[in-house]
Amino acid sequence: MALIPHGGGAGRSATMAMPMLTTDNYTVWAIKAQTILDVHTVWEAVAPGDAAVNARKDKMARALLLGALPEDVLLLVSTKLTAREVWDSLKVRIIGADRVHAARLGTLRGEFDRMKMADGEELNVYGGRLAAMAARYANLRETLGDAALVKKLLDTVPDRLFPVVAGIEQFHDMTTMAFDEALGRLRAFDERVRRRGQVGDERGGEQLLMMAAQWAARERRHDGARDNDDGRSLASGSGGNMRRRCYKCGEHGHFRRECPQLGKGPAAEHTLLAGAYVDDDGLL
Template identity: 30%
Template sequence: MLEENNYGAWAVKMKIFMGAQGVWAAVESKNAVDDRLDQMALAAIVQAVPESVMMATSEHKTAKKVWAAIKEMHVGEERVVKARVQMLRRELDGMYMSESGKFSEFALKVSDVVNEIRTLGTKVEESTVVEKLLRSVPEKFQPIVTTIEQWGDVETMSVAEVIGRLRAFEESGKGWCHHKEEEEKGKLLMVRDEPRLTRAEWEAIVAEEKRSGHNSGSGGNKSGEKKYHCRFDKSKIDCRRCGEYGHFTDECDGVKKMTKGVAQLAVVDDEPTLL
């Protein structure tokens, strides 16, 4: 049913429906058509519009004139049409899929805008829509985009084929992403389960492990493993002096260089001055 804001989609559906019924020729033909064919086309149109539109177009007696009147009511004059097309083109150019969005929803929005432009009488090539889809998806689609551009003919490829390939790629990536999320979650739980030790506690445990290994001759504790000797990760330690990770403050090269410089300065000061 024709509504206030769905003329573009309505016109496309009506064209398909009337074509299937064999009566679309009554609307698009420039020559005279059979009266029975014209009346069947007119009946199809009247059944798909509200009463207000039917009454507004009742003075027209042929399907072609009724169709033209409905189009004029919803499309407007030529200048209005051109302005609407320009606005829709700018909208299309500014459409990009977000990182968290679904490709099927984005493709539907693009198709709606393209169909409305076509309904207004402006031609939009399939290759233009294909290129728009390929250059408007996030970086995660780059592998399939590159494959399509290298091994497919973008100029002859249909919009439906591109949408199908991009959707298939998106679906295949969901399982991989879920696996990576579970893996990262497991790593995070392992880190949380590990004890939080100060440096003194860590050094004391490592020293005890060394003594136990030296005394037992087994090189480890009772379980045969060194529990903390290799587990402590200094890569997560940030130096309080230089701000970099991987060492304690007293291990900082800046401190060592400063100490060495002070020592050298003291030696120079102790040397006798030559007159």
């Protein structure tokens, strides 16, 4: 079996290569850089604590850091003589000073508090915006946990999703629920509601059209009945009395106000009127 010389070989050097710093990857870069410096046993030059810094380790750490910087940033920190000075300078320039960091974090928190699902916005799109907000928090070395994301999601979805929101709040512990789980439950319920709503709209529209036509025909019949009850004859000249029809009993020869059936109860009147309407247009 081949032996790797002390200090590492080509494979180890390639694996432990420092990542290149960019304008938007400082948080991840700093984690990787610290790990690699620690593997090379030179991280103590950046964070020495109370111990004295070993000059050789300090030079090694500074060289590794400078090799991971783009040219424009390298020119700015090249005058720093120690690894710690290089590290602190990068931290201030990329993240900003403490006051700038606090201001950025406050602005981000305000944006998060004002977030809500827009009209017509897809649930997946809104969930993506919330997840992106968590990434922006991470860039400022802050954590936006699942509990805060779940609460924000349930508080800002439309009213049509209220039943599933109430179910989650009643039967689940929102402090331990994963954000992806809450989003998945809302998506499943939303799809079911949309599917049922589309079928219901088609059937409901046909029923409304039928009912509107029936009521229009019925109103026309009622208007005609009231006109005849006002005393207008259906025909003029001889034989007019025989053609007069009573809308109380259905007999010819008199008007409703002259009908002998008046006062005999609403049941008889309803039956006769119903029969008259059914004979003419089949509608009650």
